[in-house]
Amino acid sequence: MATMNFSRIGISGLAAAVPRNTINNYEYTEHFPAADVKEIVDKTGIKERRFAEAQHCASDFCFAAAEKLLTEKEVDRSEIDLLIFVSQTPDYRMPATSVVLQHRLGLPKSTAAFDINLGCSAFIYGLSTAYAFMQNPGFKKVLLLDGETRSRVYSAKDRKTAFLFGDGGVAALIERDDRFGESFFSLHSDGARENLIKMDAGGYRNPSSPETLREKVVDEHGNIRTDEHGYMNGADVFNFVLREIPKNIRSILEASGSDPADIDYWLFHQANMYMNNYLLKKLKLDSEKVPISLDKFGNTSSVSIPITMVSELQDQLVTRKKLLLSGFGVGMSWASAVLNLDNCHIPDLVEI
Amino acid sequence: MQQQFIDAFKEALEIEGGVQLTDNFRDYDEWDSLARLSLIAMLDDEYGIQIEDAKFEQLKTVGDLIAAVEQAA
Numbered sequence A: 001m002a003t004m005n006f007s008r009i010g011i012s013g014l015a016a017a018v019p020r021n022t023i024n025n026y027e028y029t030e031h032f033p034a035a036d037v038k039e040i041v042d043k044t045g046i047k048e049r050r051f052a053e054a055q056h057c058a059s060d061f062c063f064a065a066a067e068k069l070l071t072e073k074e075v076d077r078s079e080i081d082l083l084i085f086v087s088q089t090p091d092y093r094m095p096a097t098s099v100v101l102q103h104r105l106g107l108p109k110s111t112a113a114f115d116i117n118l119g120c121s122a123f124i125y126g127l128s129t130a131y132a133f134m135q136n137p138g139f140k141k142v143l144l145l146d147g148e149t150r151s152r153v154y155s156a157k158d159r160k161t162a163f164l165f166g167d168g169g170v171a172a173l174i175e176r177d178d179r180f181g182e183s184f185f186s187l188h189s190d191g192a193r194e195n196l197i198k199m200d201a202g203g204y205r206n207p208s209s210p211e212t213l214r215e216k217v218v219d220e221h222g223n224i225r226t227d228e229h230g231y232m233n234g235a236d237v238f239n240f241v242l243r244e245i246p247k248n249i250r251s252i253l254e255a256s257g258s259d260p261a262d263i264d265y266w267l268f269h270q271a272n273m274y275m276n277n278y279l280l281k282k283l284k285l286d287s288e289k290v291p292i293s294l295d296k297f298g299n300t301s302s303v304s305i306p307i308t309m310v311s312e313l314q315d316q317l318v319t320r321k322k323l324l325l326s327g328f329g330v331g332m333s334w335a336s337a338v339l340n341l342d343n344c345h346i347p348d349l350v351e352i
Numbered sequence B: 001m002q003q004q005f006i007d008a009f010k011e012a013l014e015i016e017g018g019v020q021l022t023d024n025f026r027d028y029d030e031w032d033s034l035a036r037l038s039l040i041a042m043l044d045d046e047y048g049i050q051i052e053d054a055k056f057e058q059l060k061t062v063g064d065l066i067a068a069v070e071q072a073a
Helices: A034-044 A058-072 A097-104 A122-134 A234-255 A273-282 A301-312 B002-013 B033-047 B062-072
Strands: A004-007 A009-018 A022-024 A048-050 A080-086 A112-116 A141-149 A167-176 A182-189 A197-199 A230-232 A265-268 A321-329 A333-341
Touching: A004 A122, A009 A058, A009 A122, A009 A301, A009 A333, A034 A273, A034 B033, A048 A167, A058 A097, A058 A141, A058 A167, A080 A097, A080 A122, A097 A112, A112 A122, A122 A141, A122 A167, A122 A182, A122 A301, A122 A321, A122 A333, A141 A301, A167 A301, A182 A234, A234 A273, A234 A321, A234 A333, A234 B033, A265 A273, A265 A301, A273 B033, A301 A321, B002 B033, B002 B062, B033 B062
Parallel strands: A080 A112, A080 A141, A265 A321
Antiparallel strands: A004 A182, A009 A167, A022 A048, A141 A167, A182 A333, A197 A230, A321 A333
16 A cells, blocks of 8 residues: 555554453463473563453553553543554453444544454554544644454464463553654555464454354364364464565555664564564564564564554653654454654553 | 585574485475475575465475575576
8 A cells, every 4th residue: 555644643642451350371282282382482582371260351451551641640540532452352242342332432422433353463453543533633642552362363272372361451642742753554465365373263254153162173283273263384474474574564664764773662562572573583673673572472464563562661751752663464454653752651551 | 515405404403413305395304384484594694586476385205395495596
């Protein structure tokens, strides 16, 4: 697509909430031998993850993060003109979770609300949408909520996905101010690769039935899942990332007139350490400028970029910083952004 | 080309012993889905290529791999 660019719109606050329930991945050995688990965990670098308690949904983490942010920033809730909820693990098939959250958060009925259904690219898609609405002078503030309970999407008996995913949610407040300067977005999709990361059943194409909930062995390695679990072709996802992401990053740098040296922090989707490290090496980046949180939270899909900002850059984003964001995954869908953060209020991580 | 590939292949998969062109590489003790990721990184780093899964599944021997690399590079 053509690059989108915006002036004087930015993230004035960002909060994150995660489950208190911490999984030590080395001890996640119910279905696989400890030696195999160690090999997987060493290579993926995902040492801990957070799993939501049974009563919590993605929206509950977003709600907790939003309450913390709006309270600490003393935001007048009547000024929130748009609420966007980004997730692929919503509360219900209908109504949209964003609408439920409008009421829960005590926002006025004048607030516009809708959901965005995308995965690892979705925080950047959501931001670009928020920024686009904010170009209208009538919009004072946008609340972008992004949450996932990805731990429930995959089978614990499928070693290709069992050790990667975690849960959490964030809330970002988008406002208009001169200090934010210029921002740039580049958004992409390739539905020819819909099978690389997918859940086959449970929607309207293949509705839920006893058959789609039956566990079965799906490959020669003895991995077990149902048709309502997600699956992933990790090899082709890696091939896809190598082919598309460096190209996408070069193009957003060029479109924004940025030199790689101008970027203070590079925030990549937290997929796994092996792939992220290879990407860093391929792009010849200084690891000091590439914050990592996947060792603590695993792959939280769309939440992984903003949760890294909260957990790794809480003190750094007080002063002006130029960030490059790059998200990629299920779809396939990928997006990048170059934007400035300045005086961004980041509360301490919330645990529920 | 052959020896250069074999050296890079052994390093990527951390194989200590000898590697022959006729070896079925999936029979190596070192071969698993994590080794596959190492091979993907090596192919990108050394040759600037990606071999999609559908094609990769048809490759059986080290010689097949080399032929595929030569074709793609």
